[in-house]
Amino acid sequence: MATIYEVAKAAGVSLATVSRVMNNNTPVRQATRTKVLAAMAELGYRPNSIAQSLASNCSNSIGILVSELHGPFYGAMLTGIEAEFRAAGKHVIIAAGHSERETEQDGIEFLKSRNCDALILHVEAVSDDYLIELAQGDTPFVLLNRHIDALADRCISLNNELGGYLATQHLLEQGHRQIAYIAGPMWKTDARERYAGHQRALQEFHCALNTGLFFEGDFRETGGSEGLQSIIASKQPFTAVVCANDEMASGALTTARELGYRVPEDFSVVGFDNVNFAYYTYPKLTTIDYPISAMGHMAARWVLSQVYQQADTEVQQVFEPYLISRDSTHLII
Amino acid sequence: MATIYEVAKAAGVSLATVSRVMNNNTPVRQATRTKVLAAMAELGYRPNSIAQSLASNCSNSIGILVSELHGPFYGAMLTGIEAEFRAAGKHVIIAAGHSERETEQDGIEFLKSRNCDALILHVEAVSDDYLIELAQGDTPFVLLNRHIDALADRCISLNNELGGYLATQHLLEQGHRQIAYIAGPMWKTDARERYAGHQRALQEFHCALNTGLFFEGDFRETGGSEGLQSIIASKQPFTAVVCANDEMASGALTTARELGYRVPEDFSVVGFDNVNFAYYTYPKLTTIDYPISAMGHMAARWVLSQVYQQADTEVQQVFEPYLISRDSTHLII
DNA sequence: TTGTACGCGTTATCAT
DNA sequence: ATGATAACGCGTACAA
Numbered sequence: 147m148a149t150i151y152e153v154a155k156a157a158g159v160s161l162a163t164v165s166r167v168m169n170n171n172t173p174v175r176q177a178t179r180t181k182v183l184a185a186m187a188e189l190g191y192r193p194n195s196i197a198q199s200l201a202s203n204c205s206n207s208i209g210i211l212v213s214e215l216h217g218p219f220y221g222a223m224l225t226g227i228e229a230e231f232r233a234a235g236k237h238v239i240i241a242a243g244h245s246e247r248e249t250e251q252d253g254i255e256f257l258k259s260r261n262c263d264a265l266i267l268h269v270e271a272v273s274d275d276y277l278i279e280l281a282q283g284d285t286p287f288v289l290l291n292r293h294i295d296a297l298a299d300r301c302i303s304l305n306n307e308l309g310g311y312l313a314t315q316h317l318l319e320q321g322h323r324q325i326a327y328i329a330g331p332m333w334k335t336d337a338r339e340r341y342a343g344h345q346r347a348l349q350e351f352h353c354a355l356n357t358g359l360f361f362e363g364d365f366r367e368t369g370g371s372e373g374l375q376s377i378i379a380s381k382q383p384f385t386a387v388v389c390a391n392d393e394m395a396s397g398a399l400t401t402a403r404e405l406g407y408r409v410p411e412d413f414s415v416v417g418f419d420n421v422n423f424a425y426y427t428y429p430k431l432t433t434i435d436y437p438i439s440a441m442g443h444m445a446a447r448w449v450l451s452q453v454y455q456q457a458d459t460e461v462q463q464v465f466e467p468y469l470i471s472r473d474s475t476h477l478i479i
Numbered sequence: 480m481a482t483i484y485e486v487a488k489a490a491g492v493s494l495a496t497v498s499r500v501m502n503n504n505t506p507v508r509q510a511t512r513t514k515v516l517a518a519m520a521e522l523g524y525r526p527n528s529i530a531q532s533l534a535s536n537c538s539n540s541i542g543i544l545v546s547e548l549h550g551p552f553y554g555a556m557l558t559g560i561e562a563e564f565r566a567a568g569k570h571v572i573i574a575a576g577h578s579e580r581e582t583e584q585d586g587i588e589f590l591k592s593r594n595c596d597a598l599i600l601h602v603e604a605v606s607d608d609y610l611i612e613l614a615q616g617d618t619p620f621v622l623l624n625r626h627i628d629a630l631a632d633r634c635i636s637l638n639n640e641l642g643g644y645l646a647t648q649h650l651l652e653q654g655h656r657q658i659a660y661i662a663g664p665m666w667k668t669d670a671r672e673r674y675a676g677h678q679r680a681l682q683e684f685h686c687a688l689n690t691g692l693f694f695e696g697d698f699r700e701t702g703g704s705e706g707l708q709s710i711i712a713s714k715q716p717f718t719a720v721v722c723a724n725d726e727m728a729s730g731a732l733t734t735a736r737e738l739g740y741r742v743p744e745d746f747s748v749v750g751f752d753n754v755n756f757a758y759y760t761y762p763k764l765t766t767i768d769y770p771i772s773a774m775g776h777m778a779a780r781w782v783l784s785q786v787y788q789q790a791d792t793e794v795q796q797v798f799e800p801y802l803i804s805r806d807s808t809h810l811i812i
Numbered sequence: 813t814t815g816t817a818c819g820c821g822t823t824a825t826c827a828t
Numbered sequence: 829a830t831g832a833t834a835a836c837g838c839g840t841a842c843a844a
Contacts, residue, residue, distance in 0.1 A: 147617075149836095149837055149838085150837065150838060151837080151838095159814075159815085160814065160815045160816075161815085161816095161837095161838080161839095162814070162815060162816080162839085162840075163813090163814060163815075164838095165838065165839060165840080166813095166814085166839095168838095169839080172813085172814095172840095173813065174813070174814085175813060175814085178813080178814080192588065192591070192592055193592065193837085193838080194533075194592060194594070194836090194837055194838075195589075195592040195593055195594075196529055196532045196533050196538070196592075196593065196594045196836090196837080196838095197533055197820090197836070197837035197838045197839090198837080198838060198839080199529045199820095199838095200527075200529050200530055200533050200819095200820050200821070200822090200836090200837080200838075200839095201819080201820055201837075201838040201839040201840085202820085202838080202839055202840090203820075203839095205529070207593075214554075214558065215554055215557040215558045215561055216551070216554030216555050216557065216558045216755075217554060218549070218551070220554070221547075221548055221549030221550060221553070221554050222549050224548040224549065225547065225548045225549045225575075228548055228574075228575050232575075237572075237574065237589055237593075238572075238573065238574070239570075239571075239572050239573070240571065240572070240573045241561075241570065241571070242558075242561050242565075255525065256528075256570055258525070259525055259526065259527060259528040259529075260528055260529065260540075260570075261527070261528075261529045284480075367755075367758075367759055396756070396759045397759065399759070399761075400758070400759045400761070400763075403761060422549075422700075423729070423756050425700075425733075426700055426729045426730065426732075426733045426760070427759070427760075427761070428732075428733070428736060428760070428761035430733075482820090482821055482822090483821065483822065484821080492830075492831085493830065493831045493832075494821095494822085494823095494831085494832090495823090495824085495830070495831060495832080495833095496829085496830060496831075498822070498823060498824085499829090499830085501822095502823080505829085505830095506829065507829070507830085508829060508830090511829080511830080526821085526822075527820090527821050527822075528822095529820090529821080529822090530820070530821035530822040530823090530836090531821080531822055531823075532822090532836095533820090533821080533822070533823090533836050533837070533838090534821075534822040534823040534824080534835080534836055535822075535823055535824085535836085536823095536836075
């Protein structure tokens with residue numbers, strides 16, 4: 147690969163001049179610029195961005211850490227982020243944290259060691275204190291889907307409690323009073339918040355919480371299947387099931403059918419996230435919209451404005467979810 | 480951030496020695512090693528991997544280019560790749576090509592300029608010639624889901640033609656003779672190959688191809704919906720629909736239901752890929768298994784063995800798909 | 813407007 | 829076993 151030095155020699159100028167036409171920050175005579183450009187083209191020169199990073203201490207790349215690379219949720223998030231940065235000429239380095247503390251920390255260290263100019267983190271297992279300490283360092287970062295008071299200005303999050311509230315409120319307004327709940331892993335903040343919203347709605351309607359109708363799932367289809375089976379096995383009557391995300395709702399729908407139940411005639415089901423496939427389940431899933439793609443865009447804009455002084459856009463930090471009513475929920479007679 | 484130089488000073492040794500204990504490739508006296516390690520710990524030293532890359536011309540990072548970051552297909556692929564590399568201590572830089580020639584080429588250039596030791600490419604829009612030329616360069620790469628004769632040894636692909644054949648053969652064996660086909664974008668190789676397999680099965684069963692029952696979709700849910708509507712509008716009788724992937728099959732199932740058709744009683748539907756949600760559609764989707772995660776693993780192993788001389792595993796280059804029969808297809812009476 | 817020279821944080825090749 | 833010292837490819841004062 148040709149270096150800047152060879153280009154300089156071919157163009158009959160110095161290294162510095164070549165560097166200048168590349169970054170065009172310093173005036174260069176038109177004639178010289180043309181010569182250099184020609185030499186670059188001829189040699190098929192491509193700047194070595196590693197060397198650029200080392201010299202300039204700016205890599206034009208942003209590190210992203212998510213829990214998983216697959217799944218409808220993270221996929222939409224990554225796409226939102228990548229689209230925004232590509233348009234700005236920045237690039238993206240991605241690592242997976244797998245919801246494990248050590249893996250998440252490793253990932254962050256790796257991203258920092260790659261000279262990322264900023265980090266976008268969707269971390270679940272790492273402690274608040276760790277992140278507060280991380281904020282002392284000199285790599286700026288935003289937190290996605292997590293709220294920490296001490297770091298409020300770098301958090302972009304959804305009001306999960308409200309979402310949980312809306313889901314259950316919808317059922318209560320439809321006349322349901324015996325409502326089962328399939329939660330996410332309760333060590334995860336968003337799982338707890340969504341459940342808290344569920345409880346608030348129940349209280350507001352003076353409806354007692356039946357802990358026999360509670361199941362802690364894993365945010366995956368299998369969790370929804372197991373949850374529904376467990377709830378049915380408990381013999382407690384229920385007319386609706388709230389699932390803490392759409393994957394579990396999908397699993398619950400499938401298992402309900404296998405067991406001979408009809409949704410929503412026998413019981414209603416509501417999900418959370420409004421991922422792509424929620425429109426294609428049978429019946430179409432009533433769910434809570436999580437504007438994850440928009441939030442990815444927003445995180446990227448935060449970086450663009452705070453770190454690169456680009457982007458004039460206002461950064462919205464807390465997003466409000468809303469209910470999408472489809473066919474899996476039903477008025478109770 | 481502490482540098483190797485400060486560590487050296489703190490430990491009372493030279494740079495070179497510090498470097499040696501880090502890479503432990505040259506013998507270092509135990510006492511010295513301990514001193515250096517202590518100094519590193521005390522200063523919270525983290526090597527700057529950008530500088531390491533520049534000096535060693537090896538970044539321990541692999542560039543991945545996929546068409547999209549979302550969707551069940553790419554997600555599974557990325558996860559397979561990332562898992563393999565993480566276990567080997569390598570890291571991954573990901574870019575999206577969006578199935579557009581220019582974006583794909585940009586992505587490749589970016590990845591090369593980041594000093595990636597190797598590339599894993601899932602490219603659809605760039606030409607064979609471009610890739611053959613790229614192979615002259617000094618960044619090794621594997622091609623995923625693409626076969627080019629001149630680059631056969633760096634291709635890891637699925638026998639798409641066979642998959643297309645199996646899908647249609649299954650229907651023919653069930654007695655279907657009027658079979659509609661919703662294809663992917665026909666400029667994509669895998670879409671064409673799958674369709675070719677469909678045609679071969681038809682021929683083998685002496686069943687005429689009815690081009691009125693053909694629709695070119697977009698590999699997304701909407702394509703399946705539009706395809707089914709178009710086929711129904713054509714007024715041609717049919718008893719089965721082959722969809723070139725599961726997303727389109729899912730769209731077709733939903734639209735069928737909306738229009739009052741029952742699957743598989745009124746007509747059968749078969750998909751392709753066996754993505755995660757194919758088990759959770761209603762009815763459960765008969766489909767062709769695409770071992771995409773395994774192929775991601777394999778691509779990673781190719782890199783590990785060819786580029787890093789690690790991994791003793793045999794590299795399997797062509798994968799064979801097989802049929803997974805579920806509830807969306809039906810014997811014809 | 814252009815060139816010189818130094819620095820970025822490592823690795824690697826020599827000596828010692 | 830360890831220590832100087834030259835790369836690696838580029839950015840950038842500073843000087844001209």
